[in-house]
Amino acid sequence: MSWRDVAYKDVNDASRSRTLWLLFGLLSVLFVGYAAAYTYVGDGTFAGFVAGSAGLVGGILPILGILAGYRSISDDRADGSLLLSMALPQSRTELLIGTALGRVVVLLVPTLLGLSIAGLYAALRYGTEGAIAYPWFLFATALYGASFVAAAVALSAATANDRRLTYGAVVGYLLLVVLWRDLTAFAVAFLHRFDPGMGMPDWALLVQLAQPSEAYARLLDARFDIDRASRYVGDSAPAFVDWWAALAILVGWIAASLAVGYRRFESGDL
Amino acid sequence: MTAIAADGLSKRYATVTALDRISLSVEEGEIFGFLGPNGAGKSTFINVLLDFVRPTDGSVELFGHDCQTEGVAARDRIGVLPEGYSVFDRLTGRQHVEYARRSKDADDDPIEILDRVGVREAADRPASDYSKGMKQRLVLGMSLVGDPDLLILDEPTTGLDPNGAAEIRSILREERDRGAAIFFSSHILEQVEAICDRVAILQDGDLVAVDTIDGLRQSIGGGTKLLIDVDGLDEETVETVRAVDGVETATVRDGTTLEMTCTNDAKMNVVVELQRLGADVVNFRTEEASLEDMFVAYTGGGRE
Numbered sequence: 001m002s003w004r005d006v007a008y009k010d011v012n013d014a015s016r017s018r019t020l021w022l023l024f025g026l027l028s029v030l031f032v033g034y035a036a037a038y039t040y041v042g043d044g045t046f047a048g049f050v051a052g053s054a055g056l057v058g059g060i061l062p063i064l065g066i067l068a069g070y071r072s073i074s075d076d077r078a079d080g081s082l083l084l085s086m087a088l089p090q091s092r093t094e095l096l097i098g099t100a101l102g103r104v105v106v107l108l109v110p111t112l113l114g115l116s117i118a119g120l121y122a123a124l125r126y127g128t129e130g131a132i133a134y135p136w137f138l139f140a141t142a143l144y145g146a147s148f149v150a151a152a153v154a155l156s157a158a159t160a161n162d163r164r165l166t167y168g169a170v171v172g173y174l175l176l177v178v179l180w181r182d183l184t185a186f187a188v189a190f191l192h193r194f195d196p197g198m199g200m201p202d203w204a205l206l207v208q209l210a211q212p213s214e215a216y217a218r219l220l221d222a223r224f225d226i227d228r229a230s231r232y233v234g235d236s237a238p239a240f241v242d243w244w245a246a247l248a249i250l251v252g253w254i255a256a257s258l259a260v261g262y263r264r265f266e267s268g269d270l
Numbered sequence: 271m272t273a274i275a276a277d278g279l280s281k282r283y284a285t286v287t288a289l290d291r292i293s294l295s296v297e298e299g300e301i302f303g304f305l306g307p308n309g310a311g312k313s314t315f316i317n318v319l320l321d322f323v324r325p326t327d328g329s330v331e332l333f334g335h336d337c338q339t340e341g342v343a344a345r346d347r348i349g350v351l352p353e354g355y356s357v358f359d360r361l362t363g364r365q366h367v368e369y370a371r372r373s374k375d376a377d378d379d380p381i382e383i384l385d386r387v388g389v390r391e392a393a394d395r396p397a398s399d400y401s402k403g404m405k406q407r408l409v410l411g412m413s414l415v416g417d418p419d420l421l422i423l424d425e426p427t428t429g430l431d432p433n434g435a436a437e438i439r440s441i442l443r444e445e446r447d448r449g450a451a452i453f454f455s456s457h458i459l460e461q462v463e464a465i466c467d468r469v470a471i472l473q474d475g476d477l478v479a480v481d482t483i484d485g486l487r488q489s490i491g492g493g494t495k496l497l498i499d500v501d502g503l504d505e506e507t508v509e510t511v512r513a514v515d516g517v518e519t520a521t522v523r524d525g526t527t528l529e530m531t532c533t534n535d536a537k538m539n540v541v542v543e544l545q546r547l548g549a550d551v552v553n554f555r556t557e558e559a560s561l562e563d564m565f566v567a568y569t570g571g572g573r574e
Contacts, residue, residue, distance in 0.1 A: 002342075002373050005369065005372040005373045006373075008369075008372065009358070009361070009365070009369045009372075012361060012365055013358055013359075013360045013361055014360075016360040016361075016396070017360060079356040080354050080355045080356040081355065081356045081357060081358050081359075083320075083322065083352045083354065083355040084352070084355050084357070084358070084366075084409065084412065086320065086321070086322060087320055087345065087350035087352050087413075088345065088350075088369075088370060088373040088374065089342050089343075089345040089346040089373060089374060090342060090373055091341060091342050269317075269322065269323045269324060270317075270322040270323070
C-alpha cells in the first residue's frame with residue numbers, strides 16, 4: 001500500500017508550504033465572507049446560500065485544482081526528487097495514485113473546512129431549513145475538486161516538458177470549464193446545418209452533462225432546489241440526467257484521466 | 271543467491287549506444303566497484319537496475335526478480351543512492367528517512383539512522399537547507415533503512431571531503447560485514463581500490479574488464495610497473511618505447527623517469543631499445559601497479 005506512503009509524504013511536504021496556508025486563509029475569508037454578504041445579495045434562505053456558494057466553488061475550484069496538481073510529478077521529475085521516490089519499492093502506479101490523493105487532500109482540506117465554517121455561520125443566520133443536505137454539498141464539492149486535481153496530476157505524469165504542461169493546463173481549463181457548452185452547442189448546430197428548429201438530441205445532452213461543472217450542478221440539484229440545473233428536468237428527460245449518472249461522470253473523469261496519465265508515465269524513461 | 275545478474279543488457283538511444291550487451295553478476299556479500307570515465311554508461315546501468323530507464327535489449331535481475339517486469343519486488347531488498355537526485359525541499363531530514371521507512375515497511379529509528387550518517391543535529395531542519403555533503407549523507411541514510419541485502423550507490427562520495435569519504439567507506443564496510451552486497455560506481459579510483467572485492471571497468475558502454483584488483487594487476491605486466499631513470503629523456507625516446515611490442519603505457523614522471531606498464535617479455539626489449547637510442551639508463555626498478563595504472567591501461571586514456 002505504498003500509495004498511502006506517497007500521499008502521506010506529499011501532504012507532509014505541502015503542509016509546510018506557506019502558499020497552502022495562504023490558500024486556506026483566503027478560502028475561509030471568501031466563503032465566510034460570502035455567507036455574511038449573502039444577506040444583501042440573496043433571498044435570505046439557506047438553500048439560496050448553498051446555491052450561491054456552489055457558484056463560487058464552481059468557479060474557483062477548477063483553477064485551484066489544476067494549480068495544485070499540474071506540476072506535481074513533473075516538478076519532482078525535473079529536479080530529481082522523483083528518483084528518491086522511485087528507488088523505493090513502490091510502483092509508478094502507486095506514485096501516481098499517491099500523488100493525486102495527496103494533492104486532493106491538500107486542496108480539499110482547506111476548501112471543506114472553509115465551507116464548513118461558512119455553512120455553520122449560514123445555518124445560524126439564515127435558518128436550518130435545508131441544512132440537513134449540507135454534507136451532500138460538501139461531498140459533491142469534494143468529488144468536483146478531485147476530478148480537476150486528478151486531471152492535472154495525470155497531465156504532470158504524462159509530460160515533463162514545461163511548455164506542454166502550461167499549454168495543457170490552460171487548454172484543459174478552457175475546454176473543461178469555459179468552452180465545453182459552446183463547443184457542444186456549435187457541434188450540434190453544425191451537424192444540424194444551423195437549423196435551430198431541430199432541437200437538442202439526446203447525445204448532445206449527454207455530452208453537455210459530461211462536463212464536470214454540469215455533473216456537479218446535477219449532483220446538487222438532487223438535494224437542493226437550485227434553478228441552475230432544473231432545465232433538464234421533465235417527463236421526457238433521459239435516465240442519464242439523474243444524480244447517479246452525474247456521480248458516475250465525476251468518478252469517470254477521475255479514473256479516465258489517471259488512466260491516460262498512467263499510460264504515458266509508465267512507458268517512458270524517467 | 272546472486273544479488274545482481276545482468277544478461278546481455280543494452281541501451282541504445284537514437285545516436286548513441288549507452289550500454290552494449292553487458293553481462294555481469296554480483297554475488298551476495300561482496301563489494302563491487304563499477305569504474306569508468308564520465309559518460310561511460312555507469313549511471314545508465316544503475317538506472318536500468320532501478321527501472322528509471324528501460325533497456326533496449328537483454329535483462330537484469332536483482333535477487334531473481336526482473337528489474338523491469340517485477341520492479342517493486344526487485345527493489346524490495348535494496349537501498350539506493352541514485353545519481354542526479356534532489357531532496358524534497360520542504361521535508362526535514364527526519365521526514366525523508368521516515369518516508370523510506372514507511373515505504374519499506376521497516377522499523378528503524380530515523381534518529382539512529384541520521385546519527386549513523388552524521389546529520390543527527392540537522393534532523394528537524396528542511397533538507398533543502400543542507401549542504402551538498404549533508405544531502406549525500408541523508409540519502410545514504412535513506413538507503414540504509416530496513417537493512418537492505420544490496421546497496422546500490424552511484425558516486426557515493428560526491429560532495430564529501432576526504433574525512434567524509436572515509437566515514438562513508440567505514441559505513442560500507444559495516445554493511446558488508448552485516449552481510450550486504452554493495453555495488454557502487456565511482457571514478458575516484460583510490461576509493462574503489464580501498465574497499466572493493468571486485469571491480470568492473472566500463473568504457474563507452476562496453477564492459478572491458480571484470481576481475482579482482484589483483485586479477486587486473488596480473489593481466490597487465492604481471493601487476494608491476496617499470497620505472498626507468500634516464501638521462502636526457504626526450505619525447506622522441508618515449509614515442510619509440512611506446513612502439514615496442516608488449517608496452518601498454520609509457521609516460522614521463524618528473525622529467526627524467528620513464529614510467530611504463532608492459533608484459534614481462536617486453537621489459538628487456540625496452541632496455542635494449544633505450545640503449546640503441548643512446549639514452550643513459552641511470553636506474554631501473556619496479557613498483558606495484560596502482561588501480562589508476564590499470565585503469566589507464568584498460569581505457570587507453572586519462573581519468574576524468
